Amino acid sequence: MRLRPARPSPYRGPVLKRIETYYDTVPRSSARAEEFGPLTLFVREGEGWPFYARPAAGHEGEVPVAAVERVRARQRELGVPEAFEWVAETTPGLRAAVEASGLTVHEHPLMVLEGPGPAVPEPEGVTVRMVDAGDPGLESAVAAPYAAFGFPPEPGTAERTAGRITAGLTRLAAAFDEEADGVALAAGQYQPVGDVSEVVGVGTVPAARRRGLGLAVTAALVADARVRGAELVFLSASDADVARLYGRLGFRTVATALIAEA
The missing domain is CATH 3.40.630.30 (Gcn5-related N-acetyltransferase (GNAT))
Incomplete structure (x- = not known):
């Protein structure tokens, strides 16, 4: 069952663009980026949990199944999990290609903090x-x-x-x-x-x-x-x-x- 679409918000577009920039930036501190047309595969440099593939920076259009399969072949060659991460609303064309290649897609609510965040009482003990x-x-x-x-x-x-x-x-x-x-x-x-x-x-x-x-x-x-x-x-x-x-x-x-x- 798919999650309900997020409630529309006047600031959602700019916020998602900032999140997309973040997603493209944060792995680069410990990984190299290999480009596969509309997709980028991050490959960890050194020890640590392996990274994933995601849409190339700025790409919001369709993604061919062949591009997904090229990335998966490279992940198998590297011995890392065949995994992709992205935002549904930003790159809606990727899901069909990923599922057509045989991968299973899991949905997770993407949440942004509104306001400073409340004070939470410290649990006892x-x-x-x-x-x-x-x-x-x-x-x-x-x-x-x-x-x-x-x-x-x-x-x-x-x-x-x-x-x-x-x-x-x-x-x-x-x-x-x-x-x-x-x-x-x-x-x-x-x-x-x-x-x-x-x-x-x-x-x-x-x-x-x-x-x-x-x-x-x-x-x-x-x-x-x-x-x-x-x-x-x-x-x-x-x-x-x-x-x-x-x-x-x-x-x-x-x-x-x-x-x-x-």
């Missing part, structure tokens, strides 16, 4: 704070979202995250258990590019869910981003139920983020 590169809780904070999603972090993930924090490419927040010093129960990040920031990877370990920790971490990330000059803060929710939770922080759905996988 935890301390929510930003985590710097030298923080003793860094490794636990990096591991928490991986535990939330059901798999361990790759070796070196904490060190790479510390490097990105030092370089100003990533900001990390976590909710730490006050009874178990240094143990993160939830964490998440945002990645700033100019005055645009995307909140990503917010997750809570299974044993600590339903305590509002994810919202508290997100609120901390939003507050930090605003202080550091972010004018546009956005995220992709996993589904409509999660989108309703982010709505409590002031996020509103403006479009649909699509992810295609083999």
Whole structure:
């Protein structure tokens, strides 16, 4: 079942253009771009989670199935997942080509923060704070979202995250258990590019869910981003139920983020 179209907004067009610029820019700090006509494949340089393909900057028209299949062949050659990410409303012609090539498309509400974001009471028994590169809780904070999603972090993930924090490419927040010093129960990040920031990877370990920790971490990330000059803060929710939770922080759905996988 497809998500309902996002409610029309007079600012949606300019906002989506800024998000598209962001999506084309943020992978380039740690990946090279290989061009395939209307598509760009980002290939990670060094260790870390592999990237994806997406529409080339400025391309909003149709995408031939042959272009999708060329990218998929290159991904197989590189030994990386055959994955594509894009915004439905910006590149509506890509979905048919991706599905015709045999990939499965997943829909996620694309949400933009309206206003500064409300203050969220800190849940009882935890301390929510930003985590710097030298923080003793860094490794636990990096591991928490991986535990939330059901798999361990790759070796070196904490060190790479510390490097990105030092370089100003990533900001990390976590909710730490006050009874178990240094143990993160939830964490998440945002990645700033100019005055645009995307909140990503917010997750809570299974044993600590339903305590509002994810919202508290997100609120901390939003507050930090605003202080550091972010004018546009956005995220992709996993589904409509999660989108309703982010709505409590002031996020509103403006479009649909699509992810295609083999």
